[in-house]
Amino acid sequence: MPARFRWKPPQAPIPGKVGLLALDFEHGTLVLTEAGTKRQASLHVVAGRAGLAQHDPGGLEVLEADPAAFEQTLRRENHTLKRALTDPHLFSGIGNAYSDEILHAARLSPFKQTRSLTDEQVRRLFEATRGTLIEWTDRLRDEAGDQFPEKVTAFREGMAVHGRYGRPCPDCGAPVQRVVYADNEANYCAVCQTGGRLLADRALSRLLRDDWPRTLDELERRRRGS
Numbered sequence: 001m002p003a004r005f006r007w008k009p010p011q012a013p014i015p016g017k018v019g020l021l022a023l024d025f026e027h028g029t030l031v032l033t034e035a036g037t038k039r040q041a042s043l044h045v046v047a048g049r050a051g052l053a054q055h056d057p058g059g060l061e062v063l064e065a066d067p068a069a070f071e072q073t074l075r076r077e078n079h080t081l082k083r084a085l086t087d088p089h090l091f092s093g094i095g096n097a098y099s100d101e102i103l104h105a106a107r108l109s110p111f112k113q114t115r116s117l118t119d120e121q122v123r124r125l126f127e128a129t130r131g132t133l134i135e136w137t138d139r140l141r142d143e144a145g146d147q148f149p150e151k152v153t154a155f156r157e158g159m160a161v162h163g164r165y166g167r168p169c170p171d172c173g174a175p176v177q178r179v180v181y182a183d184n185e186a187n188y189c190a191v192c193q194t195g196g197r198l199l200a201d202r203a204l205s206r207l208l209r210d211d212w213p214r215t216l217d218e219l220e221r222r223r224r225g226s
């Protein structure tokens with residue numbers, strides 16, 4: 001997540017310390033940087049679609065899926081909604097930030113188990129997932145225009161709950177709550193999503209140990225190994 005692509009003038013040097021790679025093209029240079037001390041970025045060179053497919057975790061593309069496929073994927077394993085939505089083996093392209101926004105839009109608790117959802121709740125989650133992804137794709141495209149997107153951040157103005165701990169929920173005004181785990185933070189509105197309940201500490205630590213993605217990276221490694 002601290003890695004960024006930047007589009008620079010032709011022959012731009014690789015920046016010291018954070019610079020990992022530069023690809024030179026006629027009209028510019030694509031530079032890959034990674035901030036922080038943890039080195040997590042990796043580069044793979046593949047040949048053909050078959051080579052590329054080996055890197056696809058296989059998650060469902062929700063914008064190309066119908067409600068039945070969505071439901072089938074969601075209920076395949078029993079997980080918390082937060083974990084299911086952010087698992088790239090189940091759903092493609094939904095990270096920490098957008099899962100917070102999707103669950104708020106769907107009025108569902110991040111702690112709810114996927115197999116306990118009613119049909120109506122699954123339908124609501126499907127609509128909220130599509131709506132949130134489409135809305136933010138449009139917003140970010142508008143923002144970047146014809147330019148290379150430079151402002152890459154997980155916290156964006158206009159989000160309802162993500163990155164807004166303690167600030168008022170835009171729909172009900174209650175302060176946004178948070179769950180902190182490893183390097184990540186999940187946000188939700190207790191009034192809109194959990195019937196006003198804050199999860200007790202003990203229940204929360206059990207949940208965090210058993211069924212909560214500590215980081216997406218760790219989740220992927222674990223799934224790959226199993």
Ligand SMILES: [Zn+2]
Nearest residue numbers: 169172189192
């Ligand atoms: Zn609210």
